[in-house]
Amino acid sequence: MLEIQRQLEEGRKKLLDEVAAQLAKGKEAAHLEARKKEICDISHRNKLREREREVLDKMLEENQKRVEEAQRREALEQLRKEEEWYQELEQIQRQKEEATRRKKLEEEEERANQMKLLGKNKSRPKLSFAVGSK
Template identity: 65%
Template sequence: MVLSVALHIKPLLILYCLYRRRSRSISPRRHRKSPSPVPRRHKRQKSRSTSLSPVAKSPSIGPTERKIVTVKTKIEDEEQKKRRQQEAELKLVEEETANRVEEAIKKRVQERLNSDDIKLEIHKRLEEGRKQVLIDVAAQLEKEKEAAIIEARRKEEEAQKEKEELERLVQENRRRVEEAQRREALEQQRREEERYRELEELQRQKEEALLRKKQEEEEERAKQQKVLGKNKSRPKLSFAIGSK
């Protein structure tokens, strides 16, 4: 679009450059400007006074020569005045031309912008830009979607690892508890068996004590019976008091 407008504006710019070049070639050569117009005018007046003073003082110059010099000086002043006026007019013409060219360029640009071709071109570029924006947005959304899927997959894998680690810890803890319970059960069984053996030993000791006591009682009874048996076989003695 900008290229098309530039192609239509280029002839106007060429015309303007040619006009400026022609106006510069037509304008007379400008004298070197003094720092300010007042000193130049004062200098001119001074030079005029110095140039006229010898004429006025010289007795050899007649009225005709003096008149010629005066006319010549006047003509030079008129020429300089005309030259300055022409320069000022040329400057005004250049400025006016520049303003007109600028206005023409603006008008031409505005006309081109308001034309159907440019409107269609602008609409086409806007539509292309809108489509490109949609494509870019869709691509960005797709990238964000892929990133979200990757992130979700990563979190899921991380959660799975944490779950597996938790299950492993639970299994390990359960195994330790079961191992502790098994050791406790074995220890309890060992203590019960030891207690049972102690009870059996006490029962055996009691039975042995009762058996020894029974044997001792039987032996003691047998001794008593033996003693009693000897007493029965001994003759009886009778004592008679006063038989003589």
Template identity: 65%
Template sequence: MAASIISSCSRNLLESKRHHEEELKLLEEETARRLEEAIRKNVEEKLNTEEVKLEIERRVAEGVKKLFDDVEAQLEKGKEDALTEARRKEEQARKEREELDLMLEENRRRVEESQRKEALEQQRKEEERQRELEMIQRQKEEAALRKKLEDEEEHANRINSLGKNKSRPKSYGF
């Protein structure tokens, strides 16, 4: 019996302890809910005050201004980057044009030099051909002169030899 009384007391004690824990738990939950509700009401009341509304508006305005400033700074940086890139491309194009102009000038100079050499060579050949023609002409003239002299000498020799055969020279009269 004593064991049964102890067992019964023990059960009652456990039940009482469990019941007490449940009540504590319910009390904690209720306290937490009331505290949360009180905090919420307090926050709502504070938020609904003019001072807080003005502070919120000020912070929103600051946030919007900062956002616009950031966007403007990004746009400005983008514009500067684009301008820098455009200048770089323009400079590159200018250098390429200068290189091309130099190449064209060098090619023009080479062509002129080649044409000048060709013209000088052509002139030299023409002068050489002219000298050859003049030499051939002189040789022809000299040959013609020699032939004429030979013919005259032969003619004179014939006349002399005819004159020796005849004692008297013929007179040519008209």
């Protein structure tokens, strides 16, 4: 009977050891599976971050292009306005020069008419005290 009890004890101990070993293996397998899942999750998150970064980089590049295009259009508009302004200034200058030329011509014609009226010779222009000269 003692022998049977000892064999039963050994059998129980062996069975408990086997169960403990299987539990340890199962626990290790579960731990490895959890670690594998965690690594997959990290990899997936990294891929998502990379895609998000790519999308953001693309958006940033598009925004930069829009800003550059707007700046280029603004610069062209400014240049156009400056050209118009210079053209207006040139037109005003030409008008002033034309007015000065006409005024000078009119003054010369007026002097010539005064000379004719006074009967003076053009070679020796003399003005009467009655006529104001400029």
